[in-house]
Amino acid sequence: MTSIQQQQQQIINRELFQLNSERLKYLIIVNKPNKKKSKSNYFLAIVVNNINTHFLYLIKKTDQSYKKDKIWQFDEIQQIDSKHESNEPEFEIRFKNKQEFRWIANSQKEKSSFLQSIKQIVNQVPAYFHIKFINISNGQPASALVFNQLEEISTNEKLENGDWNQENDSYQALTNREEADLERLFQLEVENPINNAEALTEKLSRDLANMDSLNIQDIMASEQRVMDLMTILQNTIDETFRLENKIIYYESLLKNVRDIVQKVEKKEAIVQTYNDNNKRLLDEFGQLVTKLDFAKEDEYLLKEYDFNSIASYGRCIEAAMRLQEAIQFEISPTLNSLQGVTEQKRYLNGIASKFLEKLMDQFRSIMTNLSNEYLERSNVMKGNEQVLTEHSKVHNQLFGYGEFIKWIRVFDPKSYASLIVFYTNTFSIVYEKEFSYFFDYLRDRYVYNSKGIGQSSEISKRKSLAINDLKTDFRRGSYASSSNNETTIDNVSIRSSEVSLSEWEEFDSYIEFLLKSIDPVCLVEQHFCNKFFDLDNQNISIPSTPTMTNKSSPSETDVSNHSSSVSEQSMQSKKQDKLRSILAELFKSFENEFISFISHYDKIDGLYSMYFLVRLTSHVLNAQDAGSFLSKAYGNILIQVKRNFDRYMQSIQTEIEEAKDPKRTKIGVLSFVKRFENFAKQTENIIKYGQRRTDIDRWYGILLEKIFHSISRIAKEHQRIYKTPSQIIEIENYHYLQIMLSSLKIACLNNEKKVAKDYYNNALKEYVNINFRRPLEKLNIFFEGVQQKVKQGIKEEEIGYQLAFSKQELRKVIKECNLKDIKKGLEEMYRRVEKHVSDPESTLIQVIWRSMQEEFITQYKYIQEMIKKCYPESNICLMFTIDHVLNIFSEIAQTH
Structure with a gap:
């Protein structure tokens, strides 16, 4: 390795x-x-x-x-x-x-x-x-x-x-004692050196044998001591047995005593249990008799009670509460089977049922009489603003019997629910008639007619003045449209223009009166239903009934006992749902009547839908209780109003898109442009303090986009038929739009104002380029030829050596361009501009004329510059100056 x-x-x-x-x-x-x-x-x-x-x-x-x-x-x-x-x-x-x-x-x-x-x-x-x-x-x-x-x-x-792991290794270390003995052994051997290992081994063996012998001797010597110890242990065992026998004897003596004591304790416990049971049974029966007992005086009072008897009302309520406590008393299931208890409970339920039947009959009678009274009053008050009022008489009379309602709810929830249904069905007819008469009254009071029919002379006079002021304002000062253009505005435009700011204030007073009349009635009725039917009680539940399913879901009317684990917010929401379902049944005609009222004015003029949209939005947002019936109802009405508004705006958009070319030579400002101005003015007056600015701004952009497109389309169509330059139509309309948007000062239309200005400038420039017939035609043609030679490669300073473009030829052309001919050509151009513009008195002619003047000066400077470049040091110049030209332009403008 x-x-x-x-x-x-x-x-x-x-x-x-x-x-x-x-x-x-x-x-x-x-x-x-x-x-x-x-x-x-x-x-x-x-x-x-x-x-x-x-x-x-x-x-x-x-x-x-x-x-x-x-x-x-x-x-x-x-x-x-x-x-x-x-x-x-x-x-x-x-x-x-x-x-x-x-x-x-x-x-x-x-x-x-x-x-x-x-x-x-x-x-x-x-x-x-x-x-x-x-x-x-x-x-x-x-x-x-x-x-x-x-x-x-x-x-x-x-x-x-x-x-x-010790199991994997056989080695075992020496203990401390073994190490010490081994060291002493070797120290002894050092004193007597051993040269032979076998001799050392024999010596160690002998020593081991001697040690074993000594150990055996010691064991034999200790045998007597062991025997003595064994004798002592045997004596101890014998003594222990004697003590145990004594203990057994004593236990046998005490056994009889213990048995007697246990028997006495058991008998005493039985006697105590018997006494306790008798006492508890006595208390139970005493409480049962006391709670289930119902006095004959109370029974007679409940049977004979009359709603007209105010004096006995308090005593009757107390008796009814005692009867309720007796019926609701919780009895042990074992006692329910007793015949006396069963008969007493049947007796109490019989009294309560008869009292309930009597209460239901009297409540129905009172509610029916009150509703008939209000129906007769409504017929008498028809056509009067006081037809819709708070039902204070109903509320005051029924409030006195609120405790009976709580008693009915506890005793029989079904009867309680049926009473609510009876009340809503009875008085919904009253409210339906009152709302119908009330909205008819408002429609009759505010009759809209462009000719002032059905209105007072003062209102008609105010409207006519507002119309005249509006028409005067349309002329814009710097640009007035012809009288013929006013006749092209259709009836919708006339109606919108006639709705002046004063009239909106008049109409707003009616709407304010409408809302102030409806809100208190609904809120007072809401407060009455909440208190009278005790809807604030957390345990209340209204069963589902056929007449209330149209306006409420089953979850709003199911019988439910809410547990304590349900959150307070959920409980509050359920209570609001219950109250809202009752009011929805009471005022089931409210939304339809209000929507019908709005649709009436929407058919007259869609601008009313915009007003309702702004007005109701502000009213809904300012509501304190967003979850109330009134807020929900106004929300549903607002949805319909928004649809009417969108439909109205769509009709304006369609009208602009489908606008046709007027069948005349001069059309001036198109009718839909003026209608947009009227619409914008009215809208700004309506929405000034409203909440729907976003919706209006969005439609502003859409309508102006369609207006730009329709102006361009009509201008091209008109030019094909009547030969009027399309640019002059665009100039007039975009000029009008530019000034109109500047005066309206609507923030969201700043971009559209720039677009109108760009369209106007482009049309003006295009019109001048097409219709400006150059008074210096010969000079322009001459220098166009010069420019072509330059493009062919001839230097500008060598142009004079060309035969066709020599200095003599240039002087000849300059001599032919005199001021007299120039003035004649400019006068002809001015007459052509007057012919094209729809209004001869319009300042737009001066704007176009000024643009042509700038174009002429541009050509003049171009010719002067070309003479300097191509004919340097020739002393050649035009026979007139710019001042001469400006005087001619000014003279022509003043003459016309």
């Missing part, structure tokens, strides 16, 4: 196994078949862990490091073949999964040693007896690569860790 092999052994053990609490037992260097030995990078290692499980590792060496390539447990090995027929130190290991591996060791000796090591482990561990060996002798394994240094290291580690 070389030092290099030892070093590899230690490195592999330290790097791969020690950290995992494993120990390397055997290691051998191997080659794979068909590889040279000198290039071997593989090792086969036998390793054992802490639980005595053996593993076979294939280790690969890579760049001065080692890694585990394959691993097998000894349980997986099926057969090991030594391959004696091979000339190489080859061997084969076959595993249970049908895998076979062949390796070649460095020598036959190392191979034999490694395989014998495996066989030795197999013979020691019964779990590995299934492994089959072929061509392997039973000799002991040689050292091979089984390094003694590593075994010593492992042994030391075991001693340090306390893991040494």
Whole structure:
């Protein structure tokens, strides 16, 4: 074994196994078949862990490091073949999964040693007896690569860790006494040196024999002392037997006394139990008689009680409570079978049933009379704002009998539920008629008509003034539309424009009156139902009834006894559901009437839907109890209002998308552009203090996108039929839109305002480029030819040497461009612009004229620059200056 092999052994053990609490037992260097030995990078290692499980590792060496390539447990090995027929130190290991591996060791000796090591482990561990060996002798394994240094290291580690197994080692260390005796022996021998080992052995044998003899003598001498000790022990045993017999005698004497005492104790316990039972039975019967007894005066009072008798109300309530306590008294199941108890309970239930029947009849009678009274009142008050009022008379009269309701709920929950159903069915008819009359009254009071029919002269006058002011505002100061354009606005536009800010204030007062009239009625009724039917009681439950299933789910009306484990929040939610189901049945016509009221105005003008949307949203968000019936009802109404609003906005969008080309030469600002302005003004007035800004802003963007698209489409269609430039239509409409959006100051439309400005500038530039007939036509043609020569490669300063573009030719062309002809051409252009623009008095003509002036100046400067570049130092210049041109433009503008 070389030092290099030892070093590899230690490195592999330290790097791969020690950290995992494993120990390397055997290691051998191997080659794979068909590889040279000198290039071997593989090792086969036998390793054992802490639980005595053996593993076979294939280790690969890579760049001065080692890694585990394959691993097998000894349980997986099926057969090991030594391959004696091979000339190489080859061997084969076959595993249970049908895998076979062949390796070649460095020598036959190392191979034999490694395989014998495996066989030795197999013979020691019964779990590995299934492994089959072929061509392997039973000799002991040689050292091979089984390094003694590593075994010593492992042994030391075991001693340090306390893991040494004494059963695997026959050595036993000397005790301290044995070591001292051995040292004294050798010290004596040092004084008498012994040169012969046999003589020393004989001497030690003699000494041992002498010691044995002395020991025997000592034993024989102590025999008498042993006999004395035995005599003492026998005497002790005899004394113990005598004491035991005395104890048995004493126990026999006490046995009769103990039996007598036990009998006395049992008799005394029986007597005490008898007395206790009699006392308990007496108390039980006394309490039973007291609790189940019901006075004849109370029975008579309950039978003869009249709701109209206020004086006896308190005494009747007390009697009813006593009757309830007697019925609810918990009796032991063993006493229930007593005939007296059964008869008394039947008697009490009979009294309670008759009283319940009487209470139910009187409650139904009172509720019916009160509902008839309110129905008659509603018929009389029809067409009056006071038709919808709080039912204070009903509430005050019924509140006095609240204790009876609690008694009914406890005694018979079904009767309690049926009473609630009777109340809701009775007064839902009253509320249905009151709501119907109330909303009819509001529709009659606020009659909308564009001509002012059905309204007071003051309101009509205010509306007409608002309309005139609105129309005046539409003209925008800097740009006024023609009178013909006003007639193109359809009826929807007229209706929207007529709804002025003053009218919205008038309409808002009606809606405010509507909400202030409804809310107190519903809230007072909610408070009454909650208190009168004792819905705050946590144990209350309302059974499911056919008349209440339309508005409430079964979970809201099932009979349920809530356990204490239910959270307070869940209990509160269930109570709100119960109360909401009662109110939903009472006010079942409320939502339909309100939605019908809203739909009435939506059919007149969809703008009302927007108002209702804003107004109701603010009202719902300001509600204090979001879970109340009123909040839920307003929420459902708000959903319908939102649908109406979206439908209205969709109709405006469709109207813009399907807008047709007006059948006339000059169309000016399109009608849907003006309608959008009216719509935006009205919307901003409505939503100024509202909560639906997001919805409106979204529709603003959609409508303006459709407006931009329709303007472009109509402009192109109109040009094909009437030959009016499409650019002039776009200029007029985008100019109007740009100014309109600036005046509205709507934050979300800033981007649309920039888009309108860009469209306007592009259309203006395109119109000027197409319709500006160059007054300097000959000069422009001349220098266009010059520019072509320059593109062909002729230098600009050599253009003058070309015959067609000589200085003489240039002077000739300049002479032909005089101010008189220029002025004539510009006047013709101005008349053409006036012809195209729809309103002759519009300032838009001046805007276009100014753009043409800038275009002319641009051409003038271009010609001057080309003369300087192509004809330097020629002293050639135009016969007029820019000031002359500006004077002509100003003169033409002032003339027209």
